[in-house]
Amino acid sequence: MLSARQTLIREELEAGTGAAIGMAVDGSKSRTGLRIWFADLEERYGPVAEMRPYGLKGYAVTLGFGAFAGEVVRRIAGAGSEDVHLARALVASVDSSVEVEVQGQEMADWKITTGDFRMTAIIRNLPRDPEVALTEVSRDTIVPMMAAMAELIGYDVIEEDDHGEPEYEGAELFTTVRRRERNPRNRLLCIRLHGEVCACCGLDPRETYGVAGSIIEVHHLEPLSLLKEPRPYDPARDLAPLCPNCHRAVHTRRPEPWSLEEVVELMADPMGKAGIL
Ligand SMILES: [Zn+2]
Ligand SMILES: [Zn+2]
Structure with missing residues (x-):
């Protein structure tokens, strides 16, 4: 035991x-x-x-x-x-x-x-x-x-190589954001503060997948525009837990990702009938 x-x-x-x-x-x-x-x-x-x-x-x-x-x-x-x-x-x-x-x-x-x-x-x-x-x-x-x-x-955060990422203005800031999102300590703090439930769709992966469900990811909320005028990083305020699907969806817009509110709106009206976005 x-x-x-x-x-x-x-x-x-x-x-x-x-x-x-x-x-x-x-x-x-x-x-x-x-x-x-x-x-x-x-x-x-x-x-x-x-x-x-x-x-x-x-x-x-x-x-x-x-x-x-x-x-x-x-x-x-x-x-x-x-x-x-x-x-x-x-x-x-x-x-x-x-x-x-x-x-x-x-x-x-x-x-x-x-x-x-x-x-x-x-x-x-x-x-x-x-x-x-x-x-x-x-x-x-x-x-x-x-x-x-x-x-x-300073245990290393595993850096996946971002080959294929296009070069653009703000790429360095984007790297900072990705490093924070992949830092296991940031993930731990984010989950401890906000729970292990997707902030967009409400999915609790552990409920859905059981022992295979520890797959919540951390999303950095601070838009790129704000990073250009840096303010102190605050993991409690700047991180949100997202399921892998919603996290991918959020980052389909670049360089500035969709906001969580925008993704929630898209999910409510995926065919765009309301013509909001
Ligand atoms: Zn989700
Ligand atoms: Zn993200």
């Missing part, structure tokens, strides 16, 4: 962080604990999230750094402002019933400058079944915390 859940947790962690995950379950005590780290860094060279029983029905998650994580901490300290913004937004997306703290820092502007960094989260009133509790804590608290670390470390 536990190994099946572990596979599930690992899949969610890897999908949310975009990095390979190492984990170990500590079942030596009456209540199960869990340690999670990035596989390529091992436990000693990177961030580690550790989950321990806390109180009667609670768990405490501590996020810290391994003994030899100096290099990674230096890399994180040099992360760009967009990465920092997204990392904070991911941590802020943890449910408000969970007490999240960063040792000696304000939650609004926490940052990582040394290996002594400690982020803790206390989750109370969990289900008694240790496996259910473990899954809940991993999904709702550890995944966003580790995704924040992955963003700061």
